[in-house]
Amino acid sequence: MTVTEQPAQAPEVGRARLRKEDARLITGRTRWTDNIVLPGMQHLAMVRSPFAHARITGLDASAAKSAPGVVAVLTGADVKDVQGALPNAWPASDDQKTPAHPSIAVDEVAFAGEVVAVVIARSAAAARDAAELVDVDYEELPPALELKAAAADEVLAHPDLGTNVSAVWTFDSQEKGTGGSADEAIAAARADGVVIEREYRQQRLIPAFMEPRSVVCDPTGEQLTVWTSTQVPHFVRIFVAAVLGIPESKVRVIAPDVGGGFGGKLQFTPEEVITVLAARHTGKPCKYTETRSESLLSGHHGRDQWQRLTLAATRDGRVTGLKVELLADMGAYLGLVTSFIPMLGALMYNGIYKLPAYHFTCTNVLTNKTWTDAYRGAGRPEATFAIERLMDELAAELGMDALEVREKNWITHEEFPFHTVAGVTYDSGNYEAATARARELFDYEALRREQRERRDRKDPVQLGIGVSTFTEMCGLAPSRWMGEQRYAAGGWEHAEVRMLPTGKVEVVTGTSPHGQGHETAWSQIAADRLGVPFEDVEVLHGDTAIAPRGLDTYGSRSLAVGGQAVVMAADRVVEKAKPLAAHMLEAAVDDLEFTGGRFAVRGTDKGATIQEVVWAAFTSHDLPEGMVPTLDAEATYDPDNFSFPHGTHLCAVEVDTETGQVRMRRYVSVDDVGVVVNPLIVAGQMHGGLVQGIAQALWEEAVYDEQGTLVTGSFVDYTLPTAADTISFVNDNTVTPAVGTALGAKGVGEAGTIASTPAVVNAVVDALRPLGIHDVQMPCTPERVWNAIRSAGENQAEPTTQQAQEHFEPGAPNQDPTAGHAGTPEKGAGQ
Amino acid sequence: MTRISVRVDGVDYTDEVEPRTLLVHYLREQLGKTGTVVGCDTSNCGACTVHLDGRSVKSCNVLAVQADGHEVTTIEGLATGGELHPVPQAFHECHALQCGYCTPGMIMQAVDVLRENPDPSEEEIRLGLEGNLCRCTGYHNIVRAVRQAAGAREGAQA
Numbered sequence A: 001m002t003v004t005e006q007p008a009q010a011p012e013v014g015r016a017r018l019r020k021e022d023a024r025l026i027t028g029r030t031r032w033t034d035n036i037v038l039p040g041m042q043h044l045a046m047v048r049s050p051f052a053h054a055r056i057t058g059l060d061a062s063a064a065k066s067a068p069g070v071v072a073v074l075t076g077a078d079v080k081d082v083q084g085a086l087p088n089a090w091p092a093s094d095d096q097k098t099p100a101h102p103s104i105a106v107d108e109v110a111f112a113g114e115v116v117a118v119v120i121a122r123s124a125a126a127a128r129d130a131a132e133l134v135d136v137d138y139e140e141l142p143p144a145l146e147l148k149a150a151a152a153d154e155v156l157a158h159p160d161l162g163t164n165v166s167a168v169w170t171f172d173s174q175e176k177g178t179g180g181s182a183d184e185a186i187a188a189a190r191a192d193g194v195v196i197e198r199e200y201r202q203q204r205l206i207p208a209f210m211e212p213r214s215v216v217c218d219p220t221g222e223q224l225t226v227w228t229s230t231q232v233p234h235f236v237r238i239f240v241a242a243v244l245g246i247p248e249s250k251v252r253v254i255a256p257d258v259g260g261g262f263g264g265k266l267q268f269t270p271e272e273v274i275t276v277l278a279a280r281h282t283g284k285p286c287k288y289t290e291t292r293s294e295s296l297l298s299g300h301h302g303r304d305q306w307q308r309l310t311l312a313a314t315r316d317g318r319v320t321g322l323k324v325e326l327l328a329d330m331g332a333y334l335g336l337v338t339s340f341i342p343m344l345g346a347l348m349y350n351g352i353y354k355l356p357a358y359h360f361t362c363t364n365v366l367t368n369k370t371w372t373d374a375y376r377g378a379g380r381p382e383a384t385f386a387i388e389r390l391m392d393e394l395a396a397e398l399g400m401d402a403l404e405v406r407e408k409n410w411i412t413h414e415e416f417p418f419h420t421v422a423g424v425t426y427d428s429g430n431y432e433a434a435t436a437r438a439r440e441l442f443d444y445e446a447l448r449r450e451q452r453e454r455r456d457r458k459d460p461v462q463l464g465i466g467v468s469t470f471t472e473m474c475g476l477a478p479s480r481w482m483g484e485q486r487y488a489a490g491g492w493e494h495a496e497v498r499m500l501p502t503g504k505v506e507v508v509t510g511t512s513p514h515g516q517g518h519e520t521a522w523s524q525i526a527a528d529r530l531g532v533p534f535e536d537v538e539v540l541h542g543d544t545a546i547a548p549r550g551l552d553t554y555g556s557r558s559l560a561v562g563g564q565a566v567v568m569a570a571d572r573v574v575e576k577a578k579p580l581a582a583h584m585l586e587a588a589v590d591d592l593e594f595t596g597g598r599f600a601v602r603g604t605d606k607g608a609t610i611q612e613v614v615w616a617a618f619t620s621h622d623l624p625e626g627m628v629p630t631l632d633a634e635a636t637y638d639p640d641n642f643s644f645p646h647g648t649h650l651c652a653v654e655v656d657t658e659t660g661q662v663r664m665r666r667y668v669s670v671d672d673v674g675v676v677v678n679p680l681i682v683a684g685q686m687h688g689g690l691v692q693g694i695a696q697a698l699w700e701e702a703v704y705d706e707q708g709t710l711v712t713g714s715f716v717d718y719t720l721p722t723a724a725d726t727i728s729f730v731n732d733n734t735v736t737p738a739v740g741t742a743l744g745a746k747g748v749g750e751a752g753t754i755a756s757t758p759a760v761v762n763a764v765v766d767a768l769r770p771l772g773i774h775d776v777q778m779p780c781t782p783e784r785v786w787n788a789i790r791s792a793g794e795n796q797a798e799p800t801t802q803q804a805q806e807h808f809e810p811g812a813p814n815q816d817p818t819a820g821h822a823g824t825p826e827k828g829a830g831q
Numbered sequence B: 001m002t003r004i005s006v007r008v009d010g011v012d013y014t015d016e017v018e019p020r021t022l023l024v025h026y027l028r029e030q031l032g033k034t035g036t037v038v039g040c041d042t043s044n045c046g047a048c049t050v051h052l053d054g055r056s057v058k059s060c061n062v063l064a065v066q067a068d069g070h071e072v073t074t075i076e077g078l079a080t081g082g083e084l085h086p087v088p089q090a091f092h093e094c095h096a097l098q099c100g101y102c103t104p105g106m107i108m109q110a111v112d113v114l115r116e117n118p119d120p121s122e123e124e125i126r127l128g129l130e131g132n133l134c135r136c137t138g139y140h141n142i143v144r145a146v147r148q149a150a151g152a153r154e155g156a157q158a
């Protein structure tokens, strides 16, 4: 063989490449929507309802209209014929009750924070000043607030609908033929086995991305241009057109630098509609940037469910059935995918286990609160929490080790692909390997030993160990499945690879990153497929004029679906180049092989680099018969299945039984997310995801008072974790490639959030179990933990000292006093 | 309107401002220093952190008039002579940013933490950054970056 040896180029996929996008972000050369300034630009301020449920009986904007610098004030009455209705794209049933959702309320408001008017003025300050002058008369109506009471229709959130129940969605494995009857399994276990019955609360959370949402609309061109801090520019384009009756071709939407989303920017918002209306009304570019308080109040929330769970098992620890009955709080309106969020969890309640029977029912309930919608994990954290908490409860009930009971029930690695009782097929996985590695990194046995010692000596600080062996579903989604589930769109993704004459490459992707590092990861993928340097690839996204086809970024789909589209488009470039390369090399196409960016004639030293072929295509001086003068290629990928990453997370916490304080001690995660394109980015996704999940377990909750006012309406009260609340993690990966894609990547965006919440709560409960405690409601604040200890009755190990009780005021807000407050004096005071 | 004179990132400015104007709005809207951002309205997030006479402040918590006669450094003025400052360099190398929205404030605060304590422990770093929120990174890599920057500086001094 005389094949010339190419210098072995290490593959880009798998390399811990530093991110391309960092250069501008670490120097302040950023383009957040709020940075955009256009000639003649006007600024908006919203007037929002202070009441959860009220009729608008009068609105006087005259004082505001004559305030200095005010160009116009628009009310619901002004825009009612042109504002259309905000869309719900994923109904949970054919006869779902969907309240009409205007961007500016016309006669009634259904939650505190709903927009009733908008002031348009020369500066943001002038607009805000004038907004204070808008005089609105409300006739208060009783609000439907608490979820269970609302489900019982005690007070109606939207009286015209006649009920608060928006939809009921059911899955039954016997009916679907994917398993047996859960009721029968439970009856059998009652007679001769174990039944674990629990009710868990998934508290309401707020995504709390760091960049408040902002919209700019420029109506001065032939195309209306909208910049918006969104995860979904392509959806926004479609909805601006559909809702406002503007031809889609007249709308261009740009998501510039976007400062986080976590599902919170997977929305088409009233504020987007209002900004477009204001721009069209004034003929001037208009900008609206929300304050943080507005963001917490009116940006959609997440979670908010009650879960009634019944798990049946045999006495030797084999799970025989699971019944899940959910109440899900929709809030006041059905946003983009509000109504289907709980159902994304319906496929995951069986977790990694071989359940023979499963029943799931979810009742979607309307209330007079901010609407809920996607928040990192969206349905799957709730499901994972339920099953992972139950597995711990089962282990405790049977006196088994938490890992042992899981091992007894999980799908073994030889059993993939595995058809689950929930009707999906898990592509691949190796739970044994991830668990073995996690045990080793965690030093499980040593920590169990320490736990025994602390228990034996009745140490006031108890150690708890929490396990979460989770799986989740990534890569939203096969379009056919989306259609079967009544979703209004598909789940494919698009990419284009453009070969520039000088050999540089543009990758155009329909995904829309906001912190995930697509520019880096997509460059790595394209560099490998095309054999070009990583640095030569530019990734373009987030502008419907540049990347016209795409379905954007959410549901851990970008790499699993969008990355695969990049692979396919790049491979098509190579295929297109082959006839030209063969022509240039005077060889047959079949004799060519393409490696490391070079077309070589097999068995000779003749070859041409892809850059040479691209140049030849560009000049087009000598193309083979019938060839068009470009090598650019596009591809659309529609997955035929989800991908199912998984992992084993182990968490140790110290619980001070005198104060209720929970302190993170050690956290190990071993995740199998398939093939890792960039280990640095994967680790980063894990860290951030973990802290969001831990925050649900320990700190965060959106709380409403009895009038329906959000009392956690600022960062003073909605306690995001700080650096001082968190610890460094130990993360590792096992690799079981995804089946069915060339890339083999599964997705990682939501894994940390999904896995960590039950791991932490399991650890807290594990620490307290000798006291007779088998649950602490989230967030497990010192107050709640302390109350749980105090009310554990005769099981209480040691009475709490008077001194310790004084740390807490009765009736203090339900939150961790040490979280989220800069410089709180109690911090680190040895609680 | 009040007249103020401020030196920002090495340039002298004299401007008329409304007395109620916050420093962050003056920087962003009048000077175009959009590298500094706003993340909250309660002085909790630290996204707006800049240096006032070399000490970190939350610029949403300072009136523009209070900066009169003083010197402000923003993220845009941190680099010197075309060289990246070691702290942003470490943020890049440690993947200490994702969306990057908290990053300017986080970097400015980290610089101040290291100024006060050139060799902080993990605990000291975490406490020093407590007033800056990040929703993306879980702080893990931010803490690493600050450690690394501390090491780099020691190395440079040695």
Ligand code: FES
Residues within 6 Å of the ligand: B037, B038, B039, B040, B041, B042, B043, B044, B045, B046, B047, B048, B049, B058, B059, B060, B061
């Ligand atoms: S904007 Fe200054 S602390 Fe949040």
Ligand code: FES
Residues within 6 Å of the ligand: A210, A259, A260, A515, B096, B097, B098, B099, B100, B101, B102, B103, B133, B134, B135, B136, B137
């Ligand atoms: S990197 Fe996104 S908030 Fe810190």
